[in-house]
Amino acid sequence: MMHILIQIWKWLMQPKLWRFVGFVSSIVGLLCYGLSSSFNYLFGDWNLLKIFLYSVFSLIISLIILFAKTWQHSTSLRFKAHAAFLVLTITSLYSFFFDKVMNGKPDAYSLLSCAAFAIMLLSLSRKTQCGFEVDLLYFFLGCLIVQLMKIKLQLFIVGAGFGYLIIILRSSFSSIDVVIYNEDLTSPQDENLVIIEVNSDSLQLTSTDIGSSMVEQLSNYVKALRQENSNIIEKLGDDSGFIMSDPDFMIKALPTETIDNLHKTAKLMVSAGFEKDFSDVYISCRKECLVECLTRLGFKKLNIEDIQMLSWMEIEDGLKRWIKASKLALKILFPTERRLCDRVFFGFSSTADLSFMNVCMEFTLQLLNFADAIAIGSRSHERLFSVIDMFETMRDLIPEFESLFRDQYSLSLQNEATTIWKKLGEAIRGIFMKLENLIRRDRAKAAVPGGGLHPITRYVMNYLRAACRSRQTLEQVFEDYGHPLKEYPKIDDRMSSSSSLSVQMDWIMELLESNLEAKSKIYKDPALCYVFLMNNCRYIVQKAEDSELGSLLGDDWIKKHTAKIRQYHVQYQIRSWNKVFGLLKVKYNGSIPPKGVAKVMKKKLKSFNMVFDDLCRVQSSWYIFDEQLREEIRISIEKLLLPAYENFMARFHNIAEVGKHAEKYIKYETEEIEARLNDLFQGSSGSTGSRKRS
Template sequence: MSIEGMRNLCFSPKSSSSSSFSTSHFPSPFRFGSRPSFSESITDKTLETAEPMIMKWNPDSTTIAKVTSLFYENRKEAWDFIKAVNNLQKAMHLVAGDSNSEKLTRCQMLMQIAMKRLQKEFYQILSINRAHLDPESVSTRSSFISTRSSTSDYDDEDDDKIVIESISEVEDASSVAMTDLKLIAECMISSGYAKECMKIYKIIRKSIVDEGIYRLGVEKFSASQIHKMNWNALDLRINHWINAVKIAVKTLFNGERILCDHVFACSDSIRESCFTEISKDGAMILFGFPENVMKNSKKSPDKLFRVLDMYTGISNHWPEIDFIFSFDSTASVKSQALTSLVRLGEYVRTALNEFESTIQKDSSKSPVVGAGIHHLTIDVMNYLSILADYSTILSDILAESPQHQKNSLPEKSLFGFSDAEESPMPAISLKVAWLILVLLCKLDIKAEYYKDISFSYLFLANNLQYIVARVRTSNLKYLLGEEWLSKHESKVKLFSSTYERLGWGHVIDSLPKNPTVGTSPDKIKEVFKKFSSSFDQAYQKYSMCIIPDRELLDDIKTSIGEKIAPVYREFYNAHSAMVRRKRNLTCMIKFAPEDVENHLSNLFFWNN
């Protein structure tokens, strides 16, 4: 709409029906001869003061009144103008009993001119101060503005002076504009021109809110548009929405609510009507977007974190949403926000179940080279580590799960928790522990793909150690606790010791329990031969294995080394003289003590 069209819309002449006053209930004033009554005297004095000022600013009479703003030209005179209009309104009530009164006609004529002037001023202040009255400025400057409910507080000229000086010293352009708008609105409403005031306000402010929503990247999409979007396009829209919701709630809608409450402080019904019409459409688009996405996009566990971000966007700002849209007429906005929360929560619970199913369905059967970390372990723990960052939101979502789903989980002891704990475990803790248990069961199956059982246990030790380390270095530790960590660290030690027994037991057993006790040359020959063969075999077998965790690597190497190197050195030193005397035994000794230590030190060298 053009500016001229807007002006014609906002400043159309007041109809006779809206400007007339019912006088049936006003008694005729008493008259004593030709002497003016008290009412007439007051009216005369009011007209004497008000008429010159109102006519001076008649937008249809003088050039200066057409092009100049009263409130920008002289703020003191503007406040006097408002006072004159209020006094004129009171005078009209005094003479309202005489419908043929010339004074009443003059008052009505002046009132129409004054209202036309104030409509123009109201429109100009809203238009010119779009930048100063942007929601961000309003929301950060709201604390200073007075909430005085009527202009009667300004009847005393000294009060006027104090207030004006206070404004000039403290308030900025935003606050000045808000104060002027409130003053005009109260005057127009009390004079019976509420509809005209509201009309101007709604048109201008709604355009600002709608433009703000659009600039934040939030658009209204149909169900088919959402359904046809690929994930990259939809993810971009979701990202815009996540960034927009915080600004929209804390700044856009909050600022509009503050401005509306201030300007129309004198009327609860008017401020509700204005705020609802200004904000409702934009708010419904904003809070309806998540529900639209949930209903019309393809479900996937990969989208879970975006969904949690959207849930957080509404949940974290719910107190503000609840306050800003507290009117009965904006209840549908809160209902839409809650509906989106419900839909998002349902998606999260479904996605977690699908994620569990994805773990169970992993069909890879090729053993991991070097008995290292399986890609499934890495993927699941990355997923759960990020999930733990949303623990507060997830606790709320999972707490709303149907009771039969909660009761379907096994005893807590299977998760790594103690059944003796008195306090119930949070739903998110149980869910995470259960998903890790599902992963561990899957890893047990994958461990069976190794032909050598010692590799199976090294594989289990590596993967469980990775899981424990990720738990301890992420927010998962707060969900699972020290007891869970302690139990699973014990399992890592059990797996690693079993690997050691199966993989290196025959090497350890090849050495005598008492290496310094004298024995026959043939026995010495047999020990050296058996040890050399078993040690070389074990070293060749496991030198290509991988133990990515430094702590687990050191523990395994130290444990194996302590059981082999010192015993072999003692045996070697005890029988070195005999070896030197029996040349035919020299070929049986493949490793010197230093060689054994160096080999053990270089074991699992792929980690270096």
């Protein structure tokens, strides 16, 4: 008797049976509903258009029921939520109109359609896990009970009994995992009943005859596999560098005998109709291995909200572990799992694909969640280099994602990885836009003492130099994701002849220069304004020249800004020293008496001494960071000042009225003038902050 019951149970568990039952039930239900009075009340009499539309609708529903297995392992929570909402809306509308028009007793077609739809949804719940099929099952069972009660109140017992039978049958499908009859033992005394229970926390295998059952063999093989997992994990913790250098290490470390035994057991259980149950046991074992690997690598299991609550220091520390874990997972662990699944489930490719996806999915989603949290997190400019590291890691691993997650079950993981990789690229662009805003909003609060380097200049230039070390990555980001600057003037012209990254850098330089020009206007002394601009422009050119930034901006950009420095130099000289040079010029004709000439020259010399003293005193506190620029300015002043001063003094000595009293008016010899010029732009204690250069 037990043997017959087991055979009947195994027959009821066959997927093909429930696919056929569901398909037939859908046809019967749709046909009966089309002939029912409730359809006529709701939609009116039949016509050609209604017949055509209902036929198409019925065909679609029947095909969905027939091929519903393709949804079996959908991991999309959004799909389930949308499906549940759609079912709720449709059933609510149907109930409202049905109650409104159905005042009389329902006919037999309505009863049959509800019963058939309930059986159809029972079949669908055996093959899918989308959630809405259970809600619809309860809905049609409820409709059946209500319609039977409208015919006669006592028929409630019939409807409730049918509903109870359907619900208990579905509950039995979910609660009893496996009942295996060992067909290899032909004698009645060798019959044994085996139950495998898969628990989310631990794997429990029980059997009425452990010594001879198939499940004992499976238990032993799983234990052996776990032991090998432990050995591999120990090796992973001791020398992950060795493992990375040998991608086949893990598959080699698993004994061939253990894999072959698992394959034989899988073949027996799949043939007996217990494919899912063996797969669950296998998945549980392999997931334990991956979780332990993740723990060994120090990578914590966090959701996106948890990650976004971490400090940036914690995120940077986690990023290093994430990079290590991602490379090891995609290059070593997952390929090993793929090969192992293919060998254990050889001949059952669909089961191999599904098992591989279930083994790797949780681990993969943890890695992707971390990357996603960084991609959608703060666009603060100090995060650029960490996001670039993550972007480059994802970029290098995309081929592995495409190679490993290519089947129907795991394709969503590949798509998710690609989506997050693109998000990281968008985050990089967003960070550059944040940098632009930082420059725009850096208002001048106080003048930099001595016209030295402004902190924004040092920060931006060092930031861009460091960023351009990842030039190839940045070019890929800006080329692949388009350019955000088209709304700005003259950008289109530059983009036509330059790469997007070049345009981006050029635009940031333009913003920085505009910002510095605005800051230069704080200085009341026009000459100091140009010293400030010379300093900062010189720093910008120097930082660009000896880095990738310079090659991005181009030689023409360097030449243009070198010429700008010369223009600032000329303007400085005009605003500062032209007055001094003017004092050394003496224009007079023979009509002026000698005493008048002497008086004019004495006055000019006195003014010169006073203005020159004042200039040297003030400009010795100004600061030019670059020694070469400082020397160039000093030499340019000397070339104009010293010859003019010597010529003036020679003429001054030749005036008879001055004569031997000339020394009384002369404060500086030529050598002393030169010495004072050497003290210019050395900076004072008040401008030490501007002296720092990096």
